[in-house]
Amino acid sequence: MTIDTISSKELTKIDPVFGQNSFDNHEQIVFCNDKDTGLKAIIGIHNTVLGPALGGTRMWSYNSEWEALNDVLRLSRGMTFKSAITGLNLGGGKAVIIGDSKTMKTPELMKRFGEFVNSLSGKYITAEDVGMETSDMDLVREVTPYVTGISESKGGAGNPSPITAYGVFMGMKAAAKFKYGTDVLEGKKVVVQGIGHVGEALVEHLSCEGAHVVISDINEERLDLVSKKYDVSIYRGSDIYSEDMDIYAPCALGATINDDTIYKIKAEIIAGAANNQLASENKHGKLLQERGIVYAPDFLINAGGIINVYAELENYGKQEIMRKTENIYNTCLEILERSKQYNITSNDAALAIALERIEERKIENSK
Numbered sequence: 580m581t582i583d584t585i586s587s588k589e590l591t592k593i594d595p596v597f598g599q600n601s602f603d604n605h606e607q608i609v610f611c612n613d614k615d616t617g618l619k620a621i622i623g624i625h626n627t628v629l630g631p632a633l634g635g636t637r638m639w640s641y642n643s644e645w646e647a648l649n650d651v652l653r654l655s656r657g658m659t660f661k662s663a664i665t666g667l668n669l670g671g672g673k674a675v676i677i678g679d680s681k682t683m684k685t686p687e688l689m690k691r692f693g694e695f696v697n698s699l700s701g702k703y704i705t706a707e708d709v710g711m712e713t714s715d716m717d718l719v720r721e722v723t724p725y726v727t728g729i730s731e732s733k734g735g736a737g738n739p740s741p742i743t744a745y746g747v748f749m750g751m752k753a754a755a756k757f758k759y760g761t762d763v764l765e766g767k768k769v770v771v772q773g774i775g776h777v778g779e780a781l782v783e784h785l786s787c788e789g790a791h792v793v794i795s796d797i798n799e800e801r802l803d804l805v806s807k808k809y810d811v812s813i814y815r816g817s818d819i820y821s822e823d824m825d826i827y828a829p830c831a832l833g834a835t836i837n838d839d840t841i842y843k844i845k846a847e848i849i850a851g852a853a854n855n856q857l858a859s860e861n862k863h864g865k866l867l868q869e870r871g872i873v874y875a876p877d878f879l880i881n882a883g884g885i886i887n888v889y890a891e892l893e894n895y896g897k898q899e900i901m902r903k904t905e906n907i908y909n910t911c912l913e914i915l916e917r918s919k920q921y922n923i924t925s926n927d928a929a930l931a932i933a934l935e936r937i938e939e940r941k942i943e944n945s946k
């Protein structure tokens with residue numbers, strides 16, 4: 580089953596939880612509230628067939644609780660498929676904390692959130708996502724062992740973002756190989772939208788390769804810093820989607836490929852870190868395919884972060900992390916070839932492999 584992004588208004592017309600189109604057979608949803616710290620969080624546990632549900636915590640100022648719920652459901656579902664296609668023994672889960680991370684995040688709130696995670700006894704393992712830092716995970720670690728992405732000084736694998744960026748770079752190269760017959764990105768115009776933890780590290784790889792990098796962000800300070808550091812240009816126009824480019828790398832938030840943008844996009848390849856880039860997997864996945872735009876599925880190519888935090892659970896080192904992340908290149912190329920062979924979208928080709936693995940494990944588990 581695929582899912583769509585819909586407006587807050589539309590969401591309210593559907594049954595509150597089980598009826599949401601992003602629900603897609605979630606096993607469990609936990610609503611967490613704490614009056615003293617102001618914590619309002621939702622933990623989504625989509626599927627635990629392959630293992631405990633692992634996925635980051637996002638802190639964001641949602642316009643409504645509907646949006647927060649829809650976001651966590653979409654994200655946790657995505658984690659199920661991300662871990663499955665990457666070959667990890669993990670299920671899919673995610674958490675959102677409602678509020679502005681810059682003004683509302685306190686150590687007390689993070690620890691209280693950690694206590695809720697702890698109450699699930701390991702069925703959900705948290706990590707960092709948008710609005711979170713490694714130091715926040717260190718606070719969560721004080722109250723629960725069910726957290727990854729803690730500081731290296733505290734025995735963790737550290738910040739996953741550089742590894743995520745490396746995986747995205749590998750996926751982008753595979754998409755280039757598929758489209759152009761060569762994976763060399765030198766001279767290609769790549770627009771990186773969102774130059775946060777992952778985006779900046781991606782800019783570094785692209786600059787080293789000699790790509791023509793253009794960056795965009797809503798944060799002026801970051802634009803200034805990153806453009807100077809890597810000598811890359813800043814997008815100053817008013818409609819980034821209409822910009823001439825070879826590759827579009829969405830590294831901010833999801834659903835940027837939607838009804839408003841899809842016909843404007845001139846890129847030949849889309850490969851970025853953001854989760855759930857297609858507002859509607861079906862509709863926009865097919866439209867990209869029809870327009871000949873190669874889409875490297877987000878949940879496949881942004882798996883570097885989860886590979887990195889999985890190392891904390893499985894006790895493997897940096898070398899294995901890099902090997903697994905580099906393999907994203909092969910998997911991405913294989914999926915793009917499959918989508919061509921069977922005339923299906925790349926997203927569907929990736930989903931099919933992930934679902935196959937989950938179904939096989941379900942049968943094994945029931946024996």
Ligand SMILES: NC(=O)c1ccc[n+]([C@@H]2O[C@H](COP(=O)([O-])OP(=O)(O)OC[C@H]3O[C@@H](n4cnc5c(N)ncnc54)[C@H](O)[C@@H]3O)[C@@H](O)[C@H]2O)c1
Pocket residue numbers: 707708709710739740741743772773774775776777778795796797798801830831832833852853854881882884885
């Ligand atoms: N950090 C990881 O390891 C990881 C792993 C998998 C997926 N992701 C996904 O990748 C994306 C980026 O993650 P991150 O850790 O770099 O987050 P981040 O918060 O560090 O960076 C996001 C950046 O996007 C910018 N931004 C927000 N809205 C924007 C807009 N409309 N236009 C342009 N820029 C905008 C922000 O100002 C910020 O600089 C997220 O969607 C996240 O879920 C991250």
